[in-house]
Amino acid sequence: MKKHLALLALAFGTVAGAQNAPAPDLWAGAWKLDISQSKLHDAPKSAVVTIQPADEARTKIAYTVHMIAADGTTMHETYDGKSDGKPYPLMINGKEASMVSYTRTSNVVTTSTGSSKDGRNTTATITMSPEGKTITVETHVTDSKGTYDDTAVYEKSS
Numbered sequence: 001m002k003k004h005l006a007l008l009a010l011a012f013g014t015v016a017g018a019q020n021a022p023a024p025d026l027w028a029g030a031w032k033l034d035i036s037q038s039k040l041h042d043a044p045k046s047a048v049v050t051i052q053p054a055d056e057a058r059t060k061i062a063y064t065v066h067m068i069a070a071d072g073t074t075m076h077e078t079y080d081g082k083s084d085g086k087p088y089p090l091m092i093n094g095k096e097a098s099m100v101s102y103t104r105t106s107n108v109v110t111t112s113t114g115s116s117k118d119g120r121n122t123t124a125t126i127t128m129s130p131e132g133k134t135i136t137v138e139t140h141v142t143d144s145k146g147t148y149d150d151t152a153v154y155e156k157s158s
Contacts, residue, residue, distance in 0.1 A: 026107075026132040028053040031154035039151045041141070044069050049154060059083050061102050061110075083110060090114065119144060132156070 033047035045068040052062040065077035079100060081088025087099035098116035105111060108128040115121050120143040127136050137152040 025053045025058075026128060027051050027135075029156055030158040031135055032157045034153045034155050037153035039149075041148050041150050042070065045072070047152075048157070058104060058107075061104075087113075087115075 028051050031049045031051065033044070033049075035043055035046075047065060047067040050064050050066075052060075054060050059082045060080075061083050062080040063078070065075070067075045067077070069075060076093055077097075078091045079088065081100070081102065083102045083104035085101050085103045087101040089096045090098045090100045096117075098114050098120070100112055100114035100122075102110055102112045108130070110126045112124045112126065113122065114124075120141065122139055122141050124137055124139040127138075128134070129136075133156050135154040135156075137150075137154070139150045139152070141148050141150065
């Protein structure tokens with residue numbers, strides 16, 4: 001009987017361990033801006049966001065953005081921080097452009113706040129669709145020209 005209980009405990013422990021194994025990071029990968037579905041104050045010609053896989057605790061947030069602006073200039077944006085609500089630098093073309101904090105509120109929702117050196121402030125809610133194929137970023141912006149809202153929709157491309 002003790003042998004059967006030990007085997008049962010081992011089997012349960014294996015199943016429980018498999019159930020507790022970290023799920024794949026659905027955020028990781030390349031995401032292409034769908035301009036036709038987005039409502040942007042200053043829409044670029046194109047943008048691709050590449051999100052790095054999170055750490056096991058799901059606290060790391062690291063991404064790069066390659067964008068071609070409406071005027072044809074290119075921009076390279078990088079961020080490497082944590083989803084702990086503390087600000088980390090957002091770099092544009094190798095220079096610190098703003099400080100941004102992220103808070104992951106669930107597996108599919110992250111919020112952020114940011115402040116730029118030029119006085120621009122943002123708050124955003126980033127939501128992944130239930131099937132993991134679309135990310136929608138709803139941003140409220142306050143700058144020297146006033147306030148406005150943007151909605152950017154990204155489709156997973158890899």
